[in-house]
Amino acid sequence: MTDTAEHDDQVTDDAPGARLHERRPAAHRNARRVLSRFCFHRTLRERLAVLEEAADLHDLDELSDVYGDGIVEALESKVAGLLGTEAAAFFPTGTMAQQVALRCWAGRTGNATVALHALSHPEVHERNAFSEVGGLRPVRLTSEPRLPTAAEVRDFAEPFGALMLELPLRDAGYVLPAWEELTEVVEAARERDAVVHFDGARLWESTVHFGRPLEEIASLADSVYVSFYKSLEAFGGAALAGPTELVEEAKTWRHRYGGMVFQQFPTVLSALVGLERQLPRLPEYVAHARVVAAALRDGFAAAGVPWVRVHPEVPHTHDFQVWLPFEPDVLTETAARTAEETGVVLFGGSWDRGGPGLASTEVHVRAEALEWTAEDVKAAAAEFVARLPEQVR
Template sequence: MGDTAENGTAAQHGDGRRAGAEPGPGPGPGADGEPARGAERERDRKPLRERRIAACRSAPRVLARPGFLGTLRERLALLDAAAGVYDLDESADLYGDGVVGALEERVAGLLGTEAAAFFPTGTMAQQVALRCWAGRTGSPVVALHGLSHPEVHERNAFSRVSGLRPVRVTGEPRMPTAAEVRDFEEPFGALMLELPLRDAGFVLPAWEELTGVVDAARERDAVVHFDGARLWECTVHFGRPLEEIAALADSVYVSFYKSLDGFGGAALAGPATLVDEAKAWRHRYGGNVFQQFPTALSALIGLERELPRLPEYVTHARVVAAALREGLAGAGVPWARVHPEVPHTHDFQVWLPYEAGVLAEAAVRAAEETGTALFANAWDAKGPGLALTEVYVRAAGLEWTAADVRAAAADFVRRLPEAEARKPA
């Protein structure tokens, strides 16, 4: 995915307000109700998104504490570790040299590619990559999934800005199959695969399925580009190292903030000739920024600190997902889904049969009143009486036992009005 910054997180969504649901105050716990009602009226005057962010920032117990929700002071404190990843007595970078160049070399080494180029955003990196491939293949057509990030979150940037023509191989909430790629009715010059496919539930294919899809594209003389914004955490599911996964593609984009907790930024990795051309287009697109050392340093810190821990997060996310499923069922929710049932990465979806606004209010109240934020992200309406949220598991989540998750799920369900439950047909 590109760089719509974690748009399922507290930073972006509106907690059910899309569906027109603006929950009102509930009953107060005071003896006569009046003091509590007054406090709740004051609380409910704040936008739900604002309350959610504040509650999740202050909650002692969360499953993930994304750095981008921190204060400026907290974010700057990340650079206290910079001396451990780069020589701070060297000159600052100018237009991509110095520490930026060191970051590019590190990424190329991790992914096993000839070279890599730093970009300020993934949106820019992927447009440039596919524009370069279009020049080589002679085709501006990019085959991709209908739920891929450029199709859903980037305002038609491929076609409006870069002269590319995206075509959708499938819109099903799963990865494309080899047969769909092989039998697609239109010619295309490049196949873009998002690994994992975030809007379908952070899903990944089996290794054999992925290699089959790549082979099908090659049979059509198409190049393969990986939208690997979250590629870093795919090694557990595939049972393969990063360089083996990246080797399947002709080019790969990776993000530095989604899982590595950097300030931002991205890299495009691939053959040296492609990367050289990409750097020229980066300049044309306005991405050759004068100095980017804070972002580059934060990325190097993320590669040092977070990258080695991602497998641990993925493993524990599976514990959290199983406990959530058990806790929701034990609390009497008429229907619930954790998707995927066994998470492919350390992120997954939870679907519940309630209006989005009702779930959002219950989640925020639980965080405000107990200091435990089980559901820290927005709830999106997916139909009448049906909504989903994304659950992330990071370092903070490792402190949760399965029993902790079940207890938090039961407390959350107690805050849901029974009349709101709707079991999907």
């Protein structure tokens, strides 16, 4: 296996563009300061150490789970309690959980049409799984970078059995509606006799924006899906929460979809750790994301880049978008070079084209970011701008 330090020494400014995808993660691994380190940034040994934290959260002397009993049931009960639902079912993936949930609702409503946003996860990231696997028919309420409005739900031109709302809507910038807007959208769906399902992969961090506890937010929907690895840093896994009858039916379909896994205790233990250790910290991350966002805007302006957009202007969660007036490949190269030369990673993700000469990336604020002051962020922005090619500055 190639030594990481030796490999990085060989990566220079004249490395071909094809190797940029190798430079970026290498620079992140070796950085002394980052805004976030996700689970996939850590070694297997570091990830396994997470399980040691579970010793005071669950009786590790009990027998291991078999096909969803024992510790799996304990996690399901805990999630139902947190969300205020009658029951919950553990699933290996959110894709499976949501397909199953909406398939069950289609059988109950007699309508397989699911109304959703054009940027919602099933439409963008799941290879048409709703229609290809689930026998569902998705219809798009809007493609605007916001959640659907009550008017769009109420006035949609054809019937639908279920309304699916992704909270927050990741591909629009991790955006959330106002609480009043959300309740109006739910009421509009009810007026059409449609059930409401929340894609709550990141619902955990929505409490700050809504100013409501998880239980009150979840109570608006007929069913809710939550993820354990996106914000809680578990090994994987998801849960579907809702009425007991729906959850029991969902478990039947979970088996049919291949989700009745023999043993799942490592993932479940890591989820319990995430609920205990990470969930209470999310409001702190959201608050600091707003500090980071404001400092980024000010830092780029002070460094000579007056047009920079932070979206949302005040982040709704601890994740948000940054838009800059340069080509994606220029920004990707600059981000990699800045990280390599300074040991500081301001932008660790990819840059996507948003139009001619315009690109966006996602900024994620986690525990590591709490060590950054606003001045640290501004200094990092200045270092980034200083490494932009002369011809584009």
